[in-house]
Amino acid sequence: xxxxxxxxxxxxxxxxxxxxxxxxxxxxxxxxxxxxxxxxxxxxxxxxxxxxxxxxxxxxxxxxxxxxxxxxxxxxxxxxxxxxxxxxxxxxxxxxxxxxxxxxxxxxxxxxxxxxxxxxxxxxxxxxxxxxxxxxxxxxxxxxxxxxxxxxxxxxxxxxxxxxxxxxxxxxxxxxxxxxxxxxxxxxxxxxxxxx
Numbered sequence: 580x581x582x583x584x585x586x587x588x589x590x591x592x593x594x595x596x597x598x599x600x601x602x603x604x605x606x607x608x609x610x611x612x613x614x615x616x617x618x619x620x621x622x623x624x625x626x627x628x629x630x631x632x633x634x635x636x637x638x639x640x641x642x643x644x645x646x647x648x649x650x651x652x653x654x655x656x657x658x659x660x661x662x663x664x665x666x667x668x669x670x671x672x673x674x675x676x677x678x679x680x681x682x683x684x685x686x687x688x689x690x691x692x693x694x695x696x697x698x699x700x701x702x703x704x705x706x707x708x709x710x711x712x713x714x715x716x717x718x719x720x721x722x723x724x725x726x727x728x729x730x731x732x733x734x735x736x737x738x739x740x741x742x743x744x745x746x747x748x749x750x751x752x753x754x755x756x757x758x759x760x761x762x763x764x765x766x767x768x769x770x771x772x773x774x775x
Contacts, residue, residue: 585617592623599627604634622648630661633668641665656685660692667695672702683712690716690723697729706733717746724754728763 580590591614598607611627618624629644645662652658663678679696686692693712700709710733716726731746747764754760 588614588618588621588623591618592627595627599630599634604631607631622652626655626658626661629665633661633665638665638669642669654681654685656682656689656692659685660689660695663692663699664695667699667702670702672699675699676703687715690726694726694729697726697733701729701732701736704736706736709733709736722749722753724750724757724760727753728760731763 580587581594584590591610594610595607595614598604598610607627608631611624611631614621614624615628625644625648629641629648632638632641632644642662642665645658645665648655648658649662659678659682663675663682666672666675666678676696676699679692679699682692683689683696693716696712697709700706700712710730713726713730713733716722717730727746727750731743731750734740734743734746744764747760750760751757751764
């Protein structure tokens with residue numbers, strides 16, 4: 580598509596998104612640079628610039644770009660999710676929760692949006708709301724180790740050690756070599772007075 584029409588925004592966007600999904604930051608940056616050269620002020624160009632800034636840890640630049648874009652695209656799910664992720668990293672869980680709750684409304688099947696929303700609730704010391712956000716993820720075959728670990732942390736925050744340990748055990752079965760999960764399992768067992 581780009582050979583026929585080099586300024587095709589959706590083709591550029593699809594390639595940048597593909598590279599980001601594959602965690603190929605070098606290819607994503609190269610494709611974004613080509614996109615920015617042809618479409619410097621296009622909203623998708625700015626969205627990816629913000630996502631790359633987030634990836635690079637330039638949180639103030641990412642926040643600036645996302646806030647600018649939210650003025651023109653206030654209902655864009657990926658933008659809301661990205662802006663919420665920045666607010667969470669900037670230790671602003673109230674702002675993150677507002678953005679991420681809207682992102683989940685727009686994209687109810689998005690695993691990353693639900694996990695980020697749960698993280699914002701945990702930061703706000705609202706474990707039951709975190710569990711509500713994670714509920715569609717932890718009771719299905721789609722359950723991943725990260726969602727199970729967040730749910731376990733919510734159960735711990737709510738004072739339910741037995742339920743937390745069961746969730747940590749499920750996460751450990753999915754990722755047996757993850758040192759963070761193994762440590763969490765051991766600590767949960769210690770909290771219940773069990774030996775290894």
